[in-house]
Amino acid sequence: MIVNAAAYTSMDRAEADIENAYAVNATAVGILAEEALALGSLLVHYSTDCVFDGCQTTPYAETDAVNPVSVYGKSKLAGEQAIAEVAPTALILRTSWVAGIHGNNFVKTMLRLGAMQPALRVVGDRFGAPTGAALVADVTAQIVARAWLLGDSGAFAAGIYHLAAAGETSWHGYASEVLRYAAAQGAVLKTDPDRIEEIAASDYPLPAPRPANARLDTAKIRRTFGIHLPDWRMGVHHLLDQFLA
Template sequence: MVAQAIPKILVTGKNGQVGFELQRSLAVLGEVIAVDREECDLSNPAAIRELVQRIRPDIIVNPAAHTAVDKAESEIELATALNATAPQVFAEEAARLGALLIHYSTDYVFDGNKDGWYVETDTPNPRSVYGKTKLAGELAVAAANPRYLIFRTSWVFGAHGGNFLKTMLKLMQTRDALSVVADQFGAPTAASLLADVTAQIIAQYLRSTDKASFAYGTYHLVASGETSWHGYASLVNEIAEQQGYTLKISSQDINAIPASDYPVPAPRPANSRLNTQKLQTTFGLTLPSWQHSVGQVMTLLKQA
């Protein structure tokens, strides 16, 4: 019997929230080659092509992006390079190798005006530079390589890197009161959850005997349930109290405000609720609640 070759998995953005977790989750599936901007400048298409052609990966996982949503409004060229052009180049090079490309996108491809939960077939209508460039990346990936998976997610947080949860936790230890937006809704999603689900789906891909008919396409991938930013902050406060943090505020000191009271350069979708039924049914997965993930990450932060 011929020994099966160990798959090579190229991961971008290794120091980002998701890239950091992917190195852990994918290690059992193959040889993981993780890069950051020092090893490959993703704003340079030639550097991307050289990287892929040199490594010749079987799978490319691309969480790297320009995610500074407000900065993107004034950094249109860089946001376009990282969020649209780079995914296209990865997709083109993956297609040449017959490799699978996994790319992450965002709730910001929608305008947030829908009453219910967004499904994958809803028409995107991004309102920000970030959303527009991420949508351009989605379209470029789908056009360049039939072997792709796009995972749209929202409100990403983790023990590694900067995020809303860690900001709130710090402010709760130093401020007497907080005002948090209460009229935008979505699902806080742990970077570790994204990485673990990605690993499970890659495992299914590697086991499949007919790669041509694998369930490629675009999927929504977020934790189950929904909340507002105010509800999210309130849970962080509640768990922090349970875990023995020294806090200056309690839940009644967290004021609920409308988004109109907190103007920012990039418009946020009021409704970021993403329906994940397609992903759960297709791959036989059950996604945990956002509350469970918040508790897990806060336990890790407390132990650190």
């Protein structure tokens, strides 16, 4: 098996660094697909909600039309297409709003700002499900174990699947939950978690456009592999327990 967890993930930087974004998110993925085909290996690759434009009012299913609006989203879609062109046995897991113990992420940013500033303004009209990197890893392990047990029988259900925590929230709701739980665990904050100002995305422009609706329909992965996906708050709390230990 080849598990590709590498990606160019800085959405805003990608808007100007197009060549490198495509090199990592598309060209390299195509090479891995070719190697997987040559070796007869299963390729596991991670993609994103950003292959959609976010204009749909319901959660996105795997069969919904893609229409990325950022360089990052376009490069990730190109990676999916590179896999499809080679057509190895591949598992593509689209996820969203991922945060983990390593690297920069929204949870770390809110903790830092909440400890420094008496007031915060956070976007309230973009929606999704915060998803822990640990959850993505655990689900991948379960699916890969199933593929290993099936061996070369051809019964493994390859394809594109949406993987995100259950439930939904806005970035504002996400920030409020982060600071509320952190305060309950004894973190010293200057920001009152219940008084974070909710603003529109248009009031906080960024170089890369984000989908207003990043919600993913996870029915397919739950049905196919018998996987239970916990509420997004559980992942946030688990991550904060590690940060605040």
